[in-house]
Amino acid sequence: MDWLTHALSSQPLLHVLTMITLLSPAAGSFVLVLLSISGVKPHPRWISWVSGLTVAGAAIAAVLLAGLTWLRPGHEFDEVLWTVYAVGSYHLEVSVYVDSLSGSLTALGGCVIPVLARFSSRYLHHEPGYLRFFVLVGVAATGFFWFVLGGSIDMAFVGWELLGLSSALLVAFFWERSETLVASGRVFATYRLADIALLAGMVGLHHYAGDSSWASVLGVGNGGHAVHLGSFAATILGLSFLVAAMGKSAQVPLTGYVLRAMEGPTVSSALFYGTLSIHCGVYLILRIEPLLANAPIARGAVIAVGLLTAITASLSSRVRPDAKGALALASASQAGLMLAEAGFGWTQLAMWHMLAHGLLRLAQFLRSPSWLEDAHARRSALGGGSFRSGFHAERLLPTAVRNALYAAALSRFGMDALIDRLFLRPLAALAHLVSMPRPRLRERNGRPVVGRAEPQPEAPVHRKHPAIEATDARGAR
Amino acid sequence: MSAWMFDAFFWLVVPVAIFEALRVVHVMRRREQRWAPRGLAYGGLELALLTMCAATGSPLLFVVLSVLRIAIIYSRERQWWGRRIAKAVLFGTALVLLAVVGDVSSFAQLSHVTLDPDLRLAILVLICAAAVAATVPVRVVDEPKETLSAPLAFIVFARVALPLGASTPQFAIVVPVVAAALSLVCALWLLSAGTRANHFDPSVLVSEIILCERGVLLSFVWLGLATGEHLSGVGALLQWAAGVLALLALEASLRRRPLPRPMAFFALAMAVSLPGTIGFVAEDLLAHGLLELHPLLAAAFVIVAAINAAALYLALVNIIVDLQARQTLPGPTLQPEGRPSFMMLATAGLSLVIGLVPSPFVTGATRAYAAVVGGTGRTN
Incomplete structure (x- = not known):
């Protein structure tokens, strides 16, 4: 059996599997984009075929990659695939690092993404943005695999960015509605905050360690080879990565954006806020766990943020009237627990927790549109009768405390208001203050107007889709 | 000394000049609502x-050409x-x-000529002031008439300020700090436009976005070039090309x-330097x-880039929301998507190609940087 394992784990095979995992979803998106701009209107079945084929290819390769890594514990696959460009002594390299941690999350992605793609092919059938959805799913899958398999923080950042933008654009999927666009703006702004923190960590890692590859900087897989970072540097880096994780995994005080993100289609909510994206922050903390050994303050902050989120998000999810909102907050709460586990150094527990939670949440999100129907079916199966709410520990509390907690949970403990007051309003006020020298607003017909632009030819406003207009016309006839 | 410099820097400028000329043709066509020989003629003259400005080595000829350009415009x-004046x-x-005063007949002499320190300082201050004037996003009404790449200021900055600044230690300290502050101001202006966007007419808001984004991107270019570092210099040259492509898109x-809307969001992705586009390589x-x-x-660069991206996204969202609010029918309606234009497809395609296969273009930018600094830059 050993010879088989050894043969399967050969470098060329791992190399090919990695390349398929990293490039296949991107290739699918690229083909769909080319089809869309070429003026060809592909049949929805072809769209789902192209997407399904490329995503499934990546998923199979990802699962195989993870399986081969698990078969040979202690044999990490660390390789530079190619050099993107070089200027002087600086090189940007595409490198991968596959160990049990990245293999686990890759396997989760490999299991989840094809299921979602298949589900979406029927769920979003006849939606106007059908092709756009599959393009973005391909981009998201690419981003996820690049982030998880990336052998350096630079590579991970590439995936992080792709994941963030595709997530915001999928929140804006129903862009005929203004609310979804505004919500996607909030999601994107939160992701940019996380991006700043990750970039700060990246800059810090380059500055303090002079390198960015996980294997050499953190000594992942071989602690003896880690670059020695002082306590100060480790704390700065740990805190930077924690803020990045807080943004991606919806931790306190940035939890609120996941509720706005529920404006997107259920499938994308499941993809990002149930299974993959929400775990990326946890993965980042698990990845840098060796760094935290030298940074007790950062470790304490990770535990505190995780536990605080677990409590607040759990309470808020219990008072949510909508299924998706409750699930999103519950996901944030579980991610908080995983962060706390990572902070305590229980990395294996956090890893398995992540896998189990991802799969459970996938099923819950995908069933959420028919939750009521499911509940009725369950009740019928159990012989009818009234719904029983089960045991709630908060009932043990005095009524006054319970009411106060209820009110606080409803307002999500004032976190959103706090963020607005501490960051958004001051930033907006600063922006307005700085832009004071601009041409000032002038009142015209009671509406403020700035400047006068070059007159643009007015295009006719289409109020209805031509297909609908044609149908209406036929109806009138 | 040859009066013409068909070096790597020239070849970096040429594609941008072509796009600027196409933009002139496009603006003229839009204004006159039909294809007109006037538009083609002005586009050809611009190109x-x-x-010629990118190729000339003579400072005086450059001045003559820029005066001629002002007359044509x-x-x-x-x-x-x-601003232009x-x-x-x-x-x-x-x-x-x-x-x-300096008795310099060709830009190629600048890397080894010895100028009086006061004269050098005066020249650097004037060029930097020109760069600031090109960057500050004032006069929204002028946006359709302005170029998106500030090509003359860029050429002068690269051809003159870089070799002169290499022998002026303060240049690599003061100019990057000023450029970083300028980029922050432009990003905040864009944020201001984005957050109060509903007060604007959508076409004014587009001008506002383009001007502020242009300010941010040009500030990054000055920031990178002025440091004198080899890596950031090459990055700044690429950033200029990336910025122009993003702004055009x-x-x-x-x-x-x-x-x-899909193309608008892709243009946004180009402007915020999504991995896979040329902007990412540059950044x-x-x-x-x-x-x-x-x-x-x-x-500072990273923070400004993040604020800029969030502000741009908000502004774009506000444009779409505004346009939807103008529809008289209540509730969501299905608007047909506009078909992408040639300019959108060309810029997006070029950005993707360079972003996915950046190596030859990075080599070209490295050669261009070496051509303008003439061995005076610091290598990493």
Whole structure:
């Protein structure tokens, strides 16, 4: 059996599997984009075929990659695939690092993404943005695999960015509605905050360690080879990565954006806020766990943020009237627990927790549109009768405390208001203050107007889709 | 000494000049609502003048060409506007000083000529002032008439300020700090436009977005070039090309009705340097070069880039929301997507190609940087 394992784990095979995992979803998106701009209107079945084929290819390769890594514990696959460009002594390299941690999350992605793609092919059938959805799913899958398999923080950042933008654009999927666009703006702004923190960590890692590859900087897989970072540097880096994780995994005080993100289609909510994206922050903390050994303050902050989120998000999810909102907050709460586990150094527990939670949440999100129907079916199966709410520990509390907690949970403990007051309003006020020298607003017909632009030819406003207009016309006839 | 310099820097400028010329043709066509020989003629003149400015080694010929360009633009727009005159006066004075007082007949001499320190400082201050004038996003009404790449200011900055600044230690300290502050101001202005966007007419908001984004991107270019670091210099040259492509794509998509929303969002992705586009390569090089110089500068660059991206997204969202609010029918309606134009597809395709296969273009930018600094830059 050993010879088989050894043969399967050969470098060329791992190399090919990695390349398929990293490039296949991107290739699918690229083909769909080319089809869309070429003026060809592909049949929805072809769209789902192209997407399904490329995503499934990546998923199979990802699962195989993870399986081969698990078969040979202690044999990490660390390789530079190619050099993107070089200027002087600086090189940007595409490198991968596959160990049990990245293999686990890759396997989760490999299991989840094809299921979602298949589900979406029927769920979003006849939606106007059908092709756009599959393009973005391909981009998201690419981003996820690049982030998880990336052998350096630079590579991970590439995936992080792709994941963030595709997530915001999928929140804006129903862009005929203004609310979804505004919500996607909030999601994107939160992701940019996380991006700043990750970039700060990246800059810090380059500055303090002079390198960015996980294997050499953190000594992942071989602690003896880690670059020695002082306590100060480790704390700065740990805190930077924690803020990045807080943004991606919806931790306190940035939890609120996941509720706005529920404006997107259920499938994308499941993809990002149930299974993959929400775990990326946890993965980042698990990845840098060796760094935290030298940074007790950062470790304490990770535990505190995780536990605080677990409590607040759990309470808020219990008072949510909508299924998706409750699930999103519950996901944030579980991610908080995983962060706390990572902070305590229980990395294996956090890893398995992540896998189990991802799969459970996938099923819950995908069933959420028919939750009521499911509940009725369950009740019928159990012989009818009234719904029983089960045991709630908060009932043990005095009524006054319970009411106060209820009110606080409803307002999500004032976190959103706090963020607005501490960051958004001051930033907006600063922006307005700085832009004071601009041409000032002038009142015209009671509406403020700035400047006068070059007159643009007015295009006719289409109020209805031509297909609908044609149908209406036929109806009138 | 040859009066013409068909070096790698020239070849970096030529594609941008072609796009600027196409933009002139496009604006003329839109204004006159049909294809007109006038538009083609003005586009051809713009291309000829920009390429000659990029190729000339003579400071005085550069001044003559820029005056000629101003005259041609006047005949095209039938209007003078302050920013263009101010820029031309500032860098024109610097070049005349260089040629007459400094006795420099070709830009190629600058890497080894010894100028009086006061004269060098005066020339640098004038050129930097011209760069600031090109960057500050004032006068929204002028946006459709302005170029998106500030090509003359860029050429003068690269050809003159870089070799002169290499022997002026303060240049690599003061200019990057000023450029970083300027980029923050432009990003905040964009944020201001984005957050109060509902007060604007959508077409005014587009001008506002383009001007502020142009300010941010040009500030990054000055920031990278002024550091004198090899990596950030190469990154800044690429950033200039990336910025022009992103701005052209943004303008082409945001001005089109019905709004082609997928393309508008792709243009946004180009402007915020999504991995896979040329902007990402440029920002990566720029950030690493700044890191070599000072981590705080790199951090400032990163923060401004993030604020800029969020502000741009908000502004774009507000444009779409505004356009939807103008529909008289209540509730969501299905608007057909606008078809992407040639300019959108060309810029997006080029950005993707360079972003996915960046190596030859990075090599070209490295050669261009070596051509302008003439061995005076610091390598990493």
